[in-house]
Amino acid sequence: MRGDTDRTSESRSSRIEPGKTQYRLIEYVEDIERYSPGGYHPLKIGDYLNNGRYRLVDKLGYGGYSTIWLACDLQRARYVAVKVIAADASLNASEASLLCSLGNSPSRPGRETIPSLIEQFWAIGPNGKHRCLVTLPARMSLFDAKEASSFGLFQPKVAQSITAQLIRGVAFLHSEDIVHGDLHLGNILVQFPEAIDRLPPSELYERFGEPEPEAVVRIDGNTLSEGVPNNVYVPGWFGACSDDLILGEEKIIISDFGESFNPHNTLRLSSKTLPILQPPEARFCHRPLSFASDIWTLACTVWEIFGQRPLFEAFYPTADRVTAEQVEVIGILPLEWWNNWHRRLEWFNEEGELNLKPDSSRGQDGLRRTWEDRFNDCIQEPRADAGLETVTEEEKRAFETMLRSMLVFQPSERATAQQILHSEWMKGWGQPALEESRAQSTLSK
Structure with missing residues (x-):
């Protein structure tokens, strides 16, 4: 067994829907049904790509439209990520x-x-022609780091540095007329330390575990088609628990630009990011999304970097429950939106006050959880329980001021990325933590 216990590669049986699933279920791997014409490229550890330049040494991850591999760049003697x-x-x-x-x-x-594209090339296989993108590799996402932790928290200085880097990254994207479109913890990755390139694959396996192939088996017992691999791989775990990540090793990259767009020449009316993070204008405004939509999701993501739990929470994040959470924290919607929200009276009276009735979805007695309540529940108390420094009153005030300027219902009234970049919190806490991290990283080389 490799990695942590949450990343088991054990195969488990499941109920099979007739006519749909052809293969025995393997958890934590890509959809095997997608190994068909037009789908994934069948690969295995040890394969070479791009005329022998890249040798696959492990699996980093997968998505609905790609698999991502850790590979040795044999020309440059370094590790890279190859997205196929x-x-x-x-x-x-x-x-x-x-x-x-x-x-x-x-x-x-x-x-x-922003990840640098080292090169792109094409791989031809039984399922078609596949574009391959080569970038520097990342060891984990912020989501994975928190999931692997008992407390789900970053060290305070690490959280400040990561937040500062993320704000700088979004400001850079916006200065290039790019809206990311899907900011969340899973799309923010922590880079490998440069020292990883000094490890040959054998030492990499000693430290992190060897790839474990999982046999692909057809339920009907027939042989596999040509485009289906004999084995698939659970992604390796090269990361660290969030609370073990130290200052100087938290350098991030923003990933997954599949939803990114230039709002000056692309009309985007709906948000594809996680429902709980979607900005309210995606539901109520009926006007094209722009840079302000990133600012809303950036604020929600920053809160999660600082705290144990999200700012807005809903067990079943329907559009109405998400809106109810937003109103509970921020206040009543703009009048036109408020009047168009037909289910508002299930949660609030016409003045936007919470209906004080028991509701298991919102805690004890259905009482309103204010910003202050959530800050204590999600950030201060979990930090105290974990033995970490809590946020000082001065930083708390600057942090709240910054986030509230980003979480304004009307997109035109939200702070811009440049304004956030020059906010009091960035000047007093974010940028100093980032500078300390860079100094620490220099010393450790």
């Missing part, structure tokens, strides 16, 4: 074009958080 895109998605060159464009842009604060 499904054939039916490979004609869309938007992500590659965006990374190329950003890589050629002038160096400005935040540029360092």
